[in-house]
Amino acid sequence: MSLDYRAPLRDMRFVIDEWIDAPAWWRSVPAWEDLDSAMAQQVLEEAARFVTERIAPLNSAGDLEGCRFENGEVLTPTGFREAYEGFVAAGWPTLALDVDAGGQGLPQLLEVALQEMLAAANHAWLMSPGLTHGATACLLAHGSDAMRRDWLPKIASGEWLTTMCLTEPQAGSDLALLRARATADAAHDAWRIDGNKIFISGGDHDLTDNIVHLVLARLPDAPTGTKGLSLFVVPKWIVDDSSGKRVANGVHCEGIEKKMGLKASPTCSMRFEQALGWLVGEPHRGLASMFVMMNAARLQVAMQGVGHAQLACQRAHAYAHERVQMRAVSAPANYGGEPGQAAPIALHPAMRRILLDLRSTVEGERAIGYWIGYWLDVAARHPHAGERQAASQLASLLTPIAKAFFTANGFAAASSALQVFGGYGYIHEYGVEQTVRDSRVAMLYEGTNEIQGIDLLVRKVLGDGGEALRALLAHITGEAARCAASGDCALRDAGVRLDALAASVQRVTNEIEQGSASDRELPYRVADDYLALLGWLLLAFAWARTLRIALNAPVDDPFYAEKRITAHYFFAYPLAAFDHRLKLIEAGCRASLPYAGQAFVD
Template sequence: MAVYQAPLRDMRFTYRELLGSDKVTELPGCEEATPDLVDAVLEEAGKVCESVLFPLNRSGDEEGCTFENGVVRTPKGFKEAYETFREGGWVGMACDPDYGGQGLPNCVNTLVEEMICSANMSFGMYPGLSHGAYKAIKRFGTDEQKQTYLPKLTDGIWSGTMCLTEPHCGTDLGLIRTKAEPGAAEGEWKITGTKIFISAGEHDLTENIIHLVLARLPDAPPGIKGISLFVVPKFMPKEDGSVGARNGVACGSIEHKMGIKASATCVMNFDEATGWLVGEPHKGMRAMFTMMNAARLGVGVQGLGIMEASYQGAVDYARERTQGRALTGAKAPEQKADPIIVHPDVRRMLLTMKAYTEGGRMLAAWISQELDYAEKCQDPKRRQEAEDFVALMTPIVKGVLTDLGSEVANLGVQVYGGHGYIREWGMEQYVRDARIAQIYEGTNGIQALDLVGRKLGAHTGRYLRRFFHPLSEYIDRIMDDDELEDFALPLAKQFVRLQQATGYIAQKGLSNPNEAGAAATDYMRLFGLVAMGYLWVRAVEVAKQNLDGDEADFYKAKITTAKFYFERLLPQTGALFAAIMSGSRTMMEMDEAAF
């Protein structure tokens, strides 16, 4: 049966010991985010996720959302759970105190988001979308827009959406047809068009829904350079902050999906809906990317959350399920069979799940900590370095962690065997829920193209240097450390492969873009595996310093898991490298009719 307990000890390891929580408290606005405070926040978030959200995960999946006469209702218990969540201040945890938020660091918010996604990924969609809308309005909105919307979004009494996709276009947003015509009042626009796949587009959790909509002004140039962003509320806000008349936006239908069934995915129709421009005319993609990048990091965390929940369920089952005898003799002679955790192949699956989950947690937290520096550091040089690093790593976090989320969820089903395939045991839901994370906010193929097509060559390789230079210096430092000899040389070897693959893609891609496109997905995976390898070595450094303490078993397990990662998982890079270097010819020379 599916189980979930917030992994607080490992989160404390990542936040405190690996990343160094003292670094974050040096940033303006983060001074109060002390280890003790963060521990209390994580512990309380864990309780909410375990006792309020997780019990609704399966029932929400079974019931799904319903649509009738333009009204969307979330599953039984969701409205009450959301109110508990909102009253606890969790919606605005990382929001600016000026708008009623708690101002906690992004890296803490990421750990809480992981717990939410593990406990109930569908539920997490609603506050997650709101936070993206908050970020876009905060950065690009007018003062009036900020005062109107941000306190309500922070409080959670209003929620937000991203309205990008249309029936005829997804990734290629330059093709959108939704139009904006001048309204009767100054500054107002009338938005007309249809958007599809709009998560949380309509629901019964909040009193108002704030849509951020991409549309074209009458004088818009063609393509991506002619898109503007508008804020379009479901109900018109009154001056006193209450909701007024219904705007010209309505849900036309909801999708019936493979997974995340308790998250409403809507077709939204805008019929001369009143909206206001956010940011500059024709610069909507710049503003929308603020939401999209935040969402892409959040989707990576969804993959991580699914990994943790799947792993916990698999471990619990493997300890209880008896089947066969250990190959070296009975381990539980008092029973008719041994627990399946004694079998090497089951341990292979569990350790794969554990290594990817804990490695993914370190990666997501690392990027989130750098995001704190990008947003709050007062040193312009350090802030720029952090911005570059986050830009480089965002597609990797989204793409690699969601791919691994799907892989780990499938391993969880495999550990359960036939029971994993049966709905009542809860594991197959993770497979279905995880699958969408590889698709929305830009498919993982798009993430890989973003990495090789935009990030590698940006500013003559400046983004890459934010990763390559520190990693090179780190490898040089540990090469002569006898305590790390099992890790330093393999990491150095795979880093060389990453560098060689980067050079190959950069060189070949200039003369034939198909070369970069053919290598992109394998390159993204290679990059992600090396990044996690680096973090695993750092984790080993920390663990080796604590082997004589009261928690020696925890740290020994860290080292053992790291060894498994280096011996069994990191070697994938060899095959990935070979595939990258094989080029695009066999992929592109196939005649279309032969497929």
């Protein structure tokens, strides 16, 4: 039994080539005329090799060793720096960056797959390069010419790492409460930044020779609230004008947090004291610039959820096939043999339920997550502006769903997998408990999952009068119609069911919209359940299309046989959660929600 991470290359190929049929789209893009399925596979195989050989082996050891904070500096665990150097040397940071900007210009779709692998292999290690793409995108969009000339190449290539400095002790989800301030420094044609930031991932470390902080702070004339925030580039090291030498900027790491997980990733408290900073974009418009970073980051976080679920799923499968306990009550038809005196626990019904739950979740999510990557590519590369706009709108609608739904499922998957391991799951050496601890943070950062629910329902569904949602539902009902027209009765049922789910979503959305007119709180009461409802709809979409494809595949190919089994299982069991969420939303439309009061304890 091996519990080492192995990249699910076969399923990745299935999603890219068959579920999405990305190669067909690539052929229509001039820049990608050389890109085909085989080449994409080669890229992913190389990524898998790097990730499994260099990154994954540091995961458990990094958790045990953790980071150290000594003399105001952060030391990362053994091997992290070397692995990071290898990552940069191999060019992985620039995989999907435009060729014009010094990148390799490959599809975001492949970048999404790479992110999944990295998160599964070593989430803590991934935290360091996690903001490279966001910072790159932000400077490309809003940076001055000088920034793009002097700093961008180093940031984009990963030579220098970056951070996103938003949170302050009094300001977490509510950025309006930020206090960090900027005052003019005419001598340097720049600004001086003062303030305290907390929860800064990679605020200090020993991986790169410089660290570039992107900091939100207020100019002297700034209005209150979020419309008074400006964004600054604040490097740890700067070049002294007179001497030409490298000197320390006023950026101080004051300590690292003791956390539940991600112990190999330093979460820093930062103090900026008269630190030189340069304005990115327009004054008071920093939040808009920062959102470029945050949207990219949210899809990455969604893929962390998929990575955690994948790692948990494959470990649970491996263990359940190896561990022998108790005679099985039955021999399932597709087991192909009688179980002996004591059987692998993979045969016991309770374990089969968990294993199939894990699999139907992670494989369905992979299809949806990669589909978002595909739409980002369409949004960036399609020749027609209307198509670009539609794709962008769709990706923007899907991102908060993926962020919150996949991360909640990633944590739940890790906990379910732990249950398969029994008492061994609670012990560090099997690795599952680490995944439970590491995965939990993804429900909190880059906007808590509750913030995602509000972003989805209030901003993206109700905010545009339901236009983006209708576009999504059109994709889904299209698939439903194709399935419903099938001669296979399970696929026909899946198609009819999928169509009904889409209709339920439209109906309950209308109900929320109408109710909101007289009850402003309504969408906020139901936002989390609404997000999960769309999550289950998307998984149903994923499995309906998967079943349709798998029914056309050779009958004796075990890969497709298992896809058919898992699809049948998904529609029979887990999808019941859709109805559960629908009931909760209906309850929220009907019932008031009191204030929870103070708990009485004595």
